[in-house]
Amino acid sequence: xxxxxxxxxxxxxxxxxxxxxxxxxxxxxxxxxxxxxxxxxxxxxxxxxxxxxxxxxxxxxxxxxxxxxxxxxxxxxxxxxxxxxxxxxxxxxxxxxxxxxxxxxxxxxxxxxxxxxxxxxxxxxxxxxxxxxxxxxxxxxxxxxxxxxxxxxxxxxxxxxxxxxxxxxxxxxxxxxxxxxxxxxxxxxxxxxxxxxxxxxxxxxxxxxxxxxxxxxxxxxxxxxxxxxxxxxxxxxxxxxxxxxxxxxxxxxxxxxxxxxxxxxxxxxxxxxxxxxxxxxxxxxxxxxxxxxxxxxxxxxxxxxxxxxxxxxxxxxxxxxxxxxxxxxxxxxxxxxxxxxxxxxxxxxxxxxxxxxxxxxxxxxxxxxxxxxxxxxxxxxxxxxxxxxxxxxxxxxxxxxxxxxxxxxxxxxxxxxxxxxxxxxxxxxxxxxxxxxxxxxxxxxxxxxxxxxxxxxxxxxxxxxxxxxxxxxxxxxxxxxxxxxxxxxxxxxxxxxxxxxxxxxxxxxxxxxxxxxxxxxxxxxxxxxxxxxxxxxxxxxxxxxxxxxxxxxxxxxxxxxxxxxxxxxxxxxxxxxxx
Numbered sequence: 001x002x003x004x005x006x007x008x009x010x011x012x013x014x015x016x017x018x019x020x021x022x023x024x025x026x027x028x029x030x031x032x033x034x035x036x037x038x039x040x041x042x043x044x045x046x047x048x049x050x051x052x053x054x055x056x057x058x059x060x061x062x063x064x065x066x067x068x069x070x071x072x073x074x075x076x077x078x079x080x081x082x083x084x085x086x087x088x089x090x091x092x093x094x095x096x097x098x099x100x101x102x103x104x105x106x107x108x109x110x111x112x113x114x115x116x117x118x119x120x121x122x123x124x125x126x127x128x129x130x131x132x133x134x135x136x137x138x139x140x141x142x143x144x145x146x147x148x149x150x151x152x153x154x155x156x157x158x159x160x161x162x163x164x165x166x167x168x169x170x171x172x173x174x175x176x177x178x179x180x181x182x183x184x185x186x187x188x189x190x191x192x193x194x195x196x197x198x199x200x201x202x203x204x205x206x207x208x209x210x211x212x213x214x215x216x217x218x219x220x221x222x223x224x225x226x227x228x229x230x231x232x233x234x235x236x237x238x239x240x241x242x243x244x245x246x247x248x249x250x251x252x253x254x255x256x257x258x259x260x261x262x263x264x265x266x267x268x269x270x271x272x273x274x275x276x277x278x279x280x281x282x283x284x285x286x287x288x289x290x291x292x293x294x295x296x297x298x299x300x301x302x303x304x305x306x307x308x309x310x311x312x313x314x315x316x317x318x319x320x321x322x323x324x325x326x327x328x329x330x331x332x333x334x335x336x337x338x339x340x341x342x343x344x345x346x347x348x349x350x351x352x353x354x355x356x357x358x359x360x361x362x363x364x365x366x367x368x369x370x371x372x373x374x375x376x377x378x379x380x381x382x383x384x385x386x387x388x389x390x391x392x393x394x395x396x397x398x399x400x401x402x403x404x405x406x407x408x409x410x411x412x413x414x415x416x417x418x419x420x421x422x423x424x425x426x427x428x429x430x431x432x433x434x435x436x437x438x439x440x441x442x443x444x445x446x447x448x449x450x451x452x453x454x455x456x457x458x459x460x461x462x463x464x465x466x467x468x469x470x471x472x473x474x475x476x477x478x479x480x481x482x483x484x485x486x487x488x489x490x491x492x493x494x495x496x497x498x499x500x501x502x503x504x505x506x507x508x509x510x511x512x513x514x515x516x517x518x519x520x521x522x523x524x525x526x527x528x529x530x531x532x533x534x535x536x537x538x539x540x541x542x543x544x545x546x547x548x549x550x551x552x553x554x555x556x557x558x559x560x561x562x563x564x565x566x567x568x569x570x571x572x573x574x575x576x577x578x579x
């Protein structure tokens with residue numbers, strides 16, 4: 001243990017801690033910008049690039065960055081001297097001097113940490129002027145927009161892309177004043193190996209990285225009298241959307257969300273959870289067939305489009321083991337433009353399917369040419385994020401917190417608890433196991449939850465006895481953890497039967513399109529707990545007991561894994577050479 005003083009207050013803290021850690025123990029606030037503390041996920045960004053966390057240390061008053069200076073015995077730290085205040089203001093003003101002055105129309109207005117920092121520092125003028133950077137804005141992809149002119153070189157996105165996700169798309173290029181975080185050879189992001197997971201967006205403190213905005217295109221469809229607008233909502237959205245309206249993180253707002261969507265004018269408001277149950281049936285059947293035949297194991301889940309793109313770039317030799325199932329929202333789109341269209345007598349070309357997702361990669365996924373009922377009709381037409389939905393609700397001047405609850409429309413609004421947990425890491429494999437157990441034994445699992453597969457750990461493992469055999473499961477969230485598991489499989493050092501992978505740490509609850517965490521990982525824990533509570537409070541907790549799912553198989557799809565089901569609900573991977 002190390003003993004020191006912060007503003008005259010005695011602090012005892014473990015060796016290896018930083019001055020910033022010590023200050024927190026005595027409730028002394030030190031402003032930060034480039035610092036990113038993801039201890040719960042195993043990563044901390046301590047590059048100290050912004051220098052706004054400078055404090056005085058020692059009798060000579062040396063200025064040191066609090067975020068990466070380790071504590072020493074007998075240290076005396078001051079955060080409240082005029083020298084410290086002036087240095088912070090100077091550094092913030094220098095950042096602002098090279099930053100676009102379009103705060104009022106910036107996508108991050110109200111969420112910008114640089115904006116908040118300037119307000120906290122009581123900056124009323126910028127004393128420094130200089131030449132502003134004039135980089136090209138990269139809007140080449142359907143998921144991410146990069147505006148390098150708003151980049152403050154905090155390197156958070158680079159840490160996330162390089163160290164946490166191990167994708168390696170973003171890196172700093174150039175020198176001196178012209179340094180910027182960009183892509184190798186300054187290629188458009190669409191031409192790189194980016195997986196569009198959006199974790200760079202989630203940690204960007206300014207508007208340098210944002211999702212591609214689809215709101216106006218959705219409004220256009222809503223105002224088109226020839227379009228039948230069908231909207232679906234993912235399980236992780238309902239436990240995070242309330243945060244945008246001042247509600248406690250983890251508040252379940254399903255009914256209010258449905259009411260808001262209906263008041264906007266969508267013709268049908270359905271639930272992606274319905275399609276998650278469909279995915280569970282197909283994926284469980286696929287696993288059972290492989291398990292019986294002892295071939296193409298382990299089966300890898302395929303719900304996450306960032307993970308799918310990751311394996312296409314990095315593990316093409318393993319193309320035979322991912323599930324061929326489409327993701328739930330793509331299955332929903334396919335069923336909407338076939339089963340639902342036929343049932344309602346609607347030309348599928350006149351149906352506009354809008355997906356509300358916690359994920360920016362779903363925007364890219366919806367445009368993949370192999371995901372459609374034919375070459376002219378995509379399964380899903382538009383994807384908007386949780387944040388975009390919140391913006392729409394605000395556009396309509398809806399008092400969200402005061403809304404009454406409404407129910408989803410049918411027949412594609414009914415779902416089980418097994419569908420709800422798709423929104424958190426470990427949920428897909430748990431759902432599949434519940435149904436696979438029934439398919440293999442004819443009996444129901446006594447225990448529907450697997451504690452070893454819950455929580456925010458990057459890699460989780462469990463074993464389940466099924467029909468006298470031990471089924472080994474691994475769950476990875478975060479692409480760096482996925483790389484580790486697949487490398488172990490490739491080397492033969494690990495053996496599993498089922499592997500679930502989500503690109504975002506913690507799963508979809510931490511998607512790149514969710515309300516910003518601003519470093520508070522405890523919000524993820526609250527969202528995950530809420531997801532689990534949705535499952536526990538459902539009358540039906542097994543996908544195969546969902547009566548609407550049973551009916552769609554008996555009336556339309558035939559048997560799970562059959563020809564029609566395979567045509568509408570399954571797809572294939574595409575080899576993509578890594579750039």
